[in-house]
Amino acid sequence: MRGESTRRGFLGLAGGAAGAVLLGSCAKGGETKRPRKGGTVRAVFPGAGAKETLDPHAQRQFVDIARHKAVFDKLVELNGTLHPVPRLATRWETNAEATVWRFELRDAAFHDGHRLDADDVLYSLARILDPDAADHKAKSSLSIIDLRRSRAISGGRGVELVLKRPNAELPSLLAMTGTAVVRRGYRDPSRPVGTGPFQFRSFTAGRTFIARRFDDHWAGPPHVDELRILSAETEARGNAVQAGEVEYAHEMSPTFARVVRGNSKVRIVATPGSGAEGFALKTDRPPFDDPDAAMAMKLLADREKLVNTVLGGKGELGNDIFGRGFEYYPENVPQRGRDVEEARRLLRKSGALNKEITFYTATIADTFVDSAHMFAEQAAEAGLRIKVTTGPPESYFTDMLKTGTIGSHRSGAMPIPTYLSERFLSDSPQNATAWHRPDFDEQFVKAQSETDEKKRTELYRDVQLHLRDTGGLVLWGHPDWLNAVSTKLHGVKPAPPNTLEWARFDTVWLG
Amino acid sequence: MARHALRRVSLAVVQLAALAILIFLLTALLPGDAAEVAFNEQASLEQVAQLRTQLGLDRPLADRFADWAGALLSGDLGTSLIGGEPVGGIVARSLATTALLACVTAVLLVPLSLVLGLVMGLREGGRLDRALSAVMLALNSVPDFVLALVAVAVFALRLGWFPSTWLDAGAADLLTRPGLLVLPVAVLLARTVCLLARQFRAGTIAALHADYVVQARRLGVPRGRLVLRHVLPNAAVPGVQELARTGDQLLGGVLIVEAVFAIPGSATALVDAVQGRDVPVVQALTLLLAAVALAFNVAADLVSHRLAPRTEVLR
Numbered sequence: 001m002r003g004e005s006t007r008r009g010f011l012g013l014a015g016g017a018a019g020a021v022l023l024g025s026c027a028k029g030g031e032t033k034r035p036r037k038g039g040t041v042r043a044v045f046p047g048a049g050a051k052e053t054l055d056p057h058a059q060r061q062f063v064d065i066a067r068h069k070a071v072f073d074k075l076v077e078l079n080g081t082l083h084p085v086p087r088l089a090t091r092w093e094t095n096a097e098a099t100v101w102r103f104e105l106r107d108a109a110f111h112d113g114h115r116l117d118a119d120d121v122l123y124s125l126a127r128i129l130d131p132d133a134a135d136h137k138a139k140s141s142l143s144i145i146d147l148r149r150s151r152a153i154s155g156g157r158g159v160e161l162v163l164k165r166p167n168a169e170l171p172s173l174l175a176m177t178g179t180a181v182v183r184r185g186y187r188d189p190s191r192p193v194g195t196g197p198f199q200f201r202s203f204t205a206g207r208t209f210i211a212r213r214f215d216d217h218w219a220g221p222p223h224v225d226e227l228r229i230l231s232a233e234t235e236a237r238g239n240a241v242q243a244g245e246v247e248y249a250h251e252m253s254p255t256f257a258r259v260v261r262g263n264s265k266v267r268i269v270a271t272p273g274s275g276a277e278g279f280a281l282k283t284d285r286p287p288f289d290d291p292d293a294a295m296a297m298k299l300l301a302d303r304e305k306l307v308n309t310v311l312g313g314k315g316e317l318g319n320d321i322f323g324r325g326f327e328y329y330p331e332n333v334p335q336r337g338r339d340v341e342e343a344r345r346l347l348r349k350s351g352a353l354n355k356e357i358t359f360y361t362a363t364i365a366d367t368f369v370d371s372a373h374m375f376a377e378q379a380a381e382a383g384l385r386i387k388v389t390t391g392p393p394e395s396y397f398t399d400m401l402k403t404g405t406i407g408s409h410r411s412g413a414m415p416i417p418t419y420l421s422e423r424f425l426s427d428s429p430q431n432a433t434a435w436h437r438p439d440f441d442e443q444f445v446k447a448q449s450e451t452d453e454k455k456r457t458e459l460y461r462d463v464q465l466h467l468r469d470t471g472g473l474v475l476w477g478h479p480d481w482l483n484a485v486s487t488k489l490h491g492v493k494p495a496p497p498n499t500l501e502w503a504r505f506d507t508v509w510l511g
Numbered sequence: 512m513a514r515h516a517l518r519r520v521s522l523a524v525v526q527l528a529a530l531a532i533l534i535f536l537l538t539a540l541l542p543g544d545a546a547e548v549a550f551n552e553q554a555s556l557e558q559v560a561q562l563r564t565q566l567g568l569d570r571p572l573a574d575r576f577a578d579w580a581g582a583l584l585s586g587d588l589g590t591s592l593i594g595g596e597p598v599g600g601i602v603a604r605s606l607a608t609t610a611l612l613a614c615v616t617a618v619l620l621v622p623l624s625l626v627l628g629l630v631m632g633l634r635e636g637g638r639l640d641r642a643l644s645a646v647m648l649a650l651n652s653v654p655d656f657v658l659a660l661v662a663v664a665v666f667a668l669r670l671g672w673f674p675s676t677w678l679d680a681g682a683a684d685l686l687t688r689p690g691l692l693v694l695p696v697a698v699l700l701a702r703t704v705c706l707l708a709r710q711f712r713a714g715t716i717a718a719l720h721a722d723y724v725v726q727a728r729r730l731g732v733p734r735g736r737l738v739l740r741h742v743l744p745n746a747a748v749p750g751v752q753e754l755a756r757t758g759d760q761l762l763g764g765v766l767i768v769e770a771v772f773a774i775p776g777s778a779t780a781l782v783d784a785v786q787g788r789d790v791p792v793v794q795a796l797t798l799l800l801a802a803v804a805l806a807f808n809v810a811a812d813l814v815s816h817r818l819a820p821r822t823e824v825l826r
Contacts, residue, residue: 049779049780050783051549053594135550135562206783236676236771239676243675245675392543394542394787395543401556
């Protein structure tokens with residue numbers, strides 16, 4: 001069991017030194033007052049129409065995750081540095097090989113009065129791993145759990161999970177999206193019964209979700225009586241929060257942040273470096289099967305210009321490593337700069353100069369198309385011709401696994417080991433850089449099974465530097481995460497998406 | 512008249528059948544399918560393949576068409592590929608809101624443009640006519656989305672008179688919050704009123720200069736009766752034909768208005784369905800919207816035929 005990491009102190013101390021960038025005039029007003037009870041909080045997220053679901057194991061969209069978070073709890077959550085912290089599991093321990101894990105369960109009540117026990121946890125895991133459920137999000141990452149050998153312990157107050165192969169990151173995997181603990185026997189997704197801070201009332205996909213305060217929540221009842229989580233497009237979210245029709249608007253643009261600067265009704269809660277923007281170079285085909293050609297791309301990217309233009313200055317420079325500020329991020333790695341001369345030399349050496357390369361992107365986000373075109377211009381300075389083509393946005397992330405030599409890449413916040421294992425192992429489901437290196441796989445597995453935290457951190461450092469220097473990822477920026485909040489709403493903390501404090505409405509109150 | 516109506520309606524049925532085939536083929540041409548789209552950024556090729564088999568998307572096109580057309584003829588619109596809800600329910604729910612918007616707009620549209628057109632036509636070249644014409648020309652050249660955004664910025668955000676969105680509200684809330692309708696309907700009306708009123712104005716002017724009106728005036732028919740009995744029915748003809756075209760334009764306007772104001776109508780449902788590649792919903796909504804547009808055109812043809820039988824629409 002590890003201690004709480006406090007490397008990034010801004011989660012606990014909004015308005016503190018480094019992390020919390022709070023724009024708007026009334027940013028700090030009222031945050032220290034005692035929370036007031038009552039009222040309805042309306043939060044609006046980007047919608048996904050009929051795709052929105054109440055099934056907490058099938059979730060894909062932020063709006064779903066926020067709704068499920070209100071109704072359900074997980075065994076473990078992630079804090080601001082993506083380090084696992086206790087929720088329904090109060091503590092955990094593992095054997096020396098990281099193959100058997102024991103979790104102690106909290107005394108928590110479901111909304112129907114049933115008390116949480118090991119059977120609920122085992123039922124939830126079995127439901128997630130259901131072979132017939134194609135859409136269960138955590139299925140592949142939790143498939144290392146051997147359910148037949150896992151069992152209840154301490155008279156149902158604990159659970160022992162046996163793994164098929166060693167993994168020291170199991171708590172993080174149990175904190176990922178799609179891992180909520182449901183009541184045993186849960187079958188009808190339209191009637192969710194959880195242990196979460198809000199009790200489900202109603203739901204219309206693509207529109208609304210209403211939940212009421214749950215007074216018996218194990219962490220104490222929420223401050224507000226009612227929570228409404230709504231779906232809307234960018235324009236409507238911006239208008240609604242400005243007009244006072246909602247109190248919280250998720251995922252706003254740098255442009256919107258500029259518009260409401262000085263607005264007395266709305267403030268922006270920004271979480272720095274909450275994700276990653278980059279280019280994926282396909283390393284299984286020329287020219288990027290030669291690491292020199294890939295390195296040339298990393299040296300050609302003008303990161304400063306990309307961050308200032310494409311992200312509107314709301315972000316930090318990337319250093320071709322995912323997860324700045326997160327647990328296991330290698331310290332003291334010099335920032336990679338631009339070196340056109342060296343890039344030209346490497347390109348000439350690998351024979352890639354004066355050949356045309358296809359950059360396959362889509363209009364999923366403005367950042368994708370903008371950064372692709374800007375990079376094409378930057379690469380042209382070294383005599384490299386990049387042709388930007390755009391595909392249909394809806395199926396881009398499936399298409400790009402097969403198409404193009406360079407692709408657009410982005411990622412939200414997640415633990416570094418999860419990011420690496422889903423994208424850079426030979427059998428990774430989203431291997432966008434087509435990175436198939438048995439020696440890398442081996443290196444990663446060794447790090448993942450190391451139970452000594454210090455040694456593990458060292459091993460992960462080597463894994464990440466290996467990828468940074470020879471792999472196909474050009475990670476040029478870490479965008480800030482921008483949410484707009486009514487100045488009437490208090491207690492909203494900056495937090496990377498999918499972490500404990502993100503989209504958390506049981507600790508907010510109306511002033 | 513009856514023969515004319517029968518011919519016109521049977522032609523519409525043939526058109527609708529052709530449209531159904533076209534819609535099916537066009538939706539089959541959409542890049543990507545529901546399985547590919549479902550997983551968003553977390554797609555793995557195996558999961559996509561598994562879901563594709565579950566949804567029956569890997570079956571041959573001809574088989575899928577036969578199933579779809581067969582079900583359609585028996586009135587079954589199929590089930591959604593996302594969530595498995597019957598398409599009929601999704602369509603009915605979304606169309607109800609759009610129909611409400613359209614009805615409120617239509618109820619205001621015709622009298623408003625008729626009165627405006629008549630007033631302008633009767634004062635042809637006068638100060639009022641010139642002023643109204645200038646305003647209409649200006650309004651007509653502003654795209655719907657610009658008008659919608661400006662209306663929100665001014666009347667919702669700055670003045671706070673009306674809600675800026677339908678977030679957290681639906682058609683059922685209109686009785687308690689009628690203010691929800693004001694901005695969307697105003698935007699929908701703005702351009703269509705301009706178009707229609709100018710047609711009515713032209714019709715009025717043409718009718719006023721027609722020989723029979725000149726003759727009626729010479730015979731001393733009172734002005735009120737002259738306008739209502741002799742000018743109005745003929746003045747309305749170009750307007751009624753324009754009204755059918757306005758119907759098509761309204762559909763386009765509704766799309767924008769629903770997006771800006773976050774209204775849960777058929778346009779929103781259609782956009783969601785296209786984005787999710789929920790083909791049965793796309794097909795059903797497109798077909799129904801096409802049927803409505805066809806019905807509008809048939810009705811307009813028949814009404815103008817009745818108003819002025821000499822206009823032979825269908826040769």
